Amino acid sequence: MRNDLELIFKDFDTDVDTLRVYALGDIHVGSREFDEKSTKKAIKIIESDPRGVVCLCGDLGDYGLKNSKTNIYQAVMNPQEQQDYIYELFLPIKDKIAAAVPGNHEERLVRECGLDPLLVLCCKWGIEDVYRENVAITKYTFGSIDGTDYNKNSFVGITTHGSSQARHRRHIACYQPIDFATSGHIHTPMYAPHGVVRIDSRRGTATWSSYKEIVVDAHVKPGGYGIKKEYEIPPTPELQYLELSTYRDGDRNRTKHKVMDFHSIQL
Numbered sequence: 001m002r003n004d005l006e007l008i009f010k011d012f013d014t015d016v017d018t019l020r021v022y023a024l025g026d027i028h029v030g031s032r033e034f035d036e037k038s039t040k041k042a043i044k045i046i047e048s049d050p051r052g053v054v055c056l057c058g059d060l061g062d063y064g065l066k067n068s069k070t071n072i073y074q075a076v077m078n079p080q081e082q083q084d085y086i087y088e089l090f091l092p093i094k095d096k097i098a099a100a101v102p103g104n105h106e107e108r109l110v111r112e113c114g115l116d117p118l119l120v121l122c123c124k125w126g127i128e129d130v131y132r133e134n135v136a137i138t139k140y141t142f143g144s145i146d147g148t149d150y151n152k153n154s155f156v157g158i159t160t161h162g163s164s165q166a167r168h169r170r171h172i173a174c175y176q177p178i179d180f181a182t183s184g185h186i187h188t189p190m191y192a193p194h195g196v197v198r199i200d201s202r203r204g205t206a207t208w209s210s211y212k213e214i215v216v217d218a219h220v221k222p223g224g225y226g227i228k229k230e231y232e233i234p235p236t237p238e239l240q241y242l243e244l245s246t247y248r249d250g251d252r253n254r255t256k257h258k259v260m261d262f263h264s265i266q267l
Contacts, residue, residue, distance in 0.1 A: 041267045
């Protein structure tokens with residue numbers, strides 16, 4: 001298992017001038033409320049995008065246990081069936097996965113028997129290098145202003161499962177400089193830019209900047225525990241992504257400007 005602070009490097013060809021980073025999580029395979037239709041549609045979109053990669057934000061399976069909040073007698077798959085289903089579901093896009101972190105539902109199995117189902121899946125997919133236990137820090141390099149590897153575009157994103165909104169924001173603010181963060185957990189989709197001041201002691205500058213935050217949609221239909229506890233009804237699922245690119249002001253201006261356009265696709 002890799003250390004959380006060991007960066008993941010995703011390097012693409014110089015002719016790739018745009019990269020799309022999708023975010024998926026809180027799918028809860030095995031739950032009665034699992035939205036199979038929207039999940040399969042999201043995976044199909046990612047599979048068909050030649051310039052798309054995806055960050056997995058945890059809770060791919062529901063993994064209900066007797067001592068958890070989930071009612072295991074209402075599950076439509078047992079944990080092994082959930083594992084088999086998730087493996088086949090994500091197999092077409094396994095090579096597009098740029099980061100993978102477990103959620104609190106995977107953590108249930110870790111606490112009970114020391115087995116991390118997402119790590120097992122990543123090993124079966126042959127992508128153990130993109131798995132991190134708590135936070136995945138990924139550096140994306142692609143394209144080039146002048147056609148050389150030296151001037152490739154560079155973006156850094158972090159992936160976590162998430163927690164309460166306030167705690168999560170305080171935590172991701174500790175990772176700087178980053179360009180964007182993806183997470184889930186709260187089952188309430190969100191996109192938000194956050195401002196930061198980045199200090200460069202070598203150059204003697206302090207620069208006003210920002211990073212983008214995406215909280216993924218939950219792919220679950222209204223019902224079950226969410227209604228029993230009177231949680232807010234989730235919106236119909238969307239597939240959220242950032243489109244990354246860069247540009248320069250002119251031929252002689254060597255200042256790069258990063259572009260991160262947020263998009264969502266109704267599923």
